[in-house]
Amino acid sequence: MIYTVTLNPSVDYITEVANFELGALNRTASDSKFPGGKGINVSRVMKRLGVESSALGFIGGFTGDYVKDFLTKENIDTSFITVKGDTRINIKLKTNVETEINGLGPSIANSEVEEFFKAFQKMEQQDIVVLAGSIPGTLPSTIYNEIISICRDKEIKVVADVSGDALKEIISEKPFLIKPNHHELGELFETEISSIDEALHYGRQLVNQGVENVIVSLAEKGALLITGNSSYIANVPKGKVLNSVGAGDSVVGGFLSAISKNHSIEDAFRIGVASGSATAFSLELCNKEKVEELLPQIKIEKEGEVK
Numbered sequence: 001m002i003y004t005v006t007l008n009p010s011v012d013y014i015t016e017v018a019n020f021e022l023g024a025l026n027r028t029a030s031d032s033k034f035p036g037g038k039g040i041n042v043s044r045v046m047k048r049l050g051v052e053s054s055a056l057g058f059i060g061g062f063t064g065d066y067v068k069d070f071l072t073k074e075n076i077d078t079s080f081i082t083v084k085g086d087t088r089i090n091i092k093l094k095t096n097v098e099t100e101i102n103g104l105g106p107s108i109a110n111s112e113v114e115e116f117f118k119a120f121q122k123m124e125q126q127d128i129v130v131l132a133g134s135i136p137g138t139l140p141s142t143i144y145n146e147i148i149s150i151c152r153d154k155e156i157k158v159v160a161d162v163s164g165d166a167l168k169e170i171i172s173e174k175p176f177l178i179k180p181n182h183h184e185l186g187e188l189f190e191t192e193i194s195s196i197d198e199a200l201h202y203g204r205q206l207v208n209q210g211v212e213n214v215i216v217s218l219a220e221k222g223a224l225l226i227t228g229n230s231s232y233i234a235n236v237p238k239g240k241v242l243n244s245v246g247a248g249d250s251v252v253g254g255f256l257s258a259i260s261k262n263h264s265i266e267d268a269f270r271i272g273v274a275s276g277s278a279t280a281f282s283l284e285l286c287n288k289e290k291v292e293e294l295l296p297q298i299k300i301e302k303e304g305e306v307k
């Protein structure tokens with residue numbers, strides 16, 4: 001089973017305002033709501049691609065009920081711990097420049113954290129744990145390391161889609177896969193990364209430090225997969241970006257869905273990139289038809305050879 005961990009889920013409120021004016025009353029041209037949080041997005045994409053997962057994390061209040069009910073309607077298994085406060089609402093403002101306001105999220109008590117950790121007792125070696133998204137302020141910043149340490153004892157693969165200090169901490173734990181975007185990778189090395197070559201250089205350093213696989217996404221510029229013995233460079237298809245929220249999570253969801261169907265790592269990478277672009281070109285997360293439509297447009301270059 002694949003378990004996705006979203007410590008701080010959200011209701012994503014995606015709203016379009018034609019010419020947003022600070023300090024004025026703005027009215028929306030369109031709006032929609034979806035359950036959000038990176039791990040939850042990974043679970044939803046995998047479900048659309050025919051792979052089951054179980055979503056773990058903390059939810060609470062009416063917004064938490066919304067997230068849980070939405071996932072249940074999509075037949076996604078959840079084992080959330082219920083907390084007293086409300087799950088946050090994250091605002092995704094589509095205007096001249098895409099702008100996001102992510103909420104703090106509810107407080108989480110120690111007893112609730114203990115309850116959360118019980119889910120890991122039943123996990124087995126063939127399981128995969130996906131750690132995705134930020135750590136809420138009321139949780140110890142070492143919580144991902146604690147989870148990874150349990151997974152290490154059980155020889156469970158860990159996939160991490162996190163940024164900032166949490167990403168820094170995770171590198172030394174040698175996860176199976178990390179997926180930074182080029183900004184997050186640059187932040188790790190205190191530099192700016194703007195080209196595939198630079199991303200390849202720094203991504204390779206992470207593999208040398210023990211991370212098994214690194215996918216670096218560079219939005220419209222393409223994506224890279226660096227493994228222990230090879231590097232793969234993917235182009236991304238051209239299209240109209242309708243909503244980039246969850247595009248990175250879709251790369252992880254697409255990749256893992258293919259890995260769990262025993263595709264080669266190169267094929268899994270292609271499906272991951274197609275899923276990311278399919279989400280970018282959709283109003284919501286990608287669906288299977290859109291992923292399959294884009295797949296033939298993605299060319300993978302392996303050490304100078306185009307396939």
Ligand SMILES: Nc1ncnc2c1ncn2[C@@H]1O[C@H](COP(=O)(O)OP(=O)(O)OP(=O)(O)O)[C@@H](O)[C@H]1O
Pocket residue numbers: 180181182217218219220222223236237238239241244245246247248249251272273274275276277278280
């Ligand atoms: N303009 C674009 N055209 C085509 N594909 C895109 C575009 N932007 C994003 N994508 C797709 O989405 C994937 C992830 O994008 P990006 O590098 O922006 O990751 P991210 O910053 O983690 O995403 P997000 O935080 O928006 O979920 C890319 O690898 C690509 O497949």
Ligand SMILES: O=P(O)(O)OC[C@@]1(O)O[C@H](CO)[C@@H](O)[C@@H]1O
Pocket residue numbers: 008010012035036037038041090102132133134135245246247248249
């Ligand atoms: O605040 P975090 O945990 O870093 O990110 C949360 C979030 O922005 O990430 C997802 C898109 O990747 C959204 O569904 C969600 O609102």
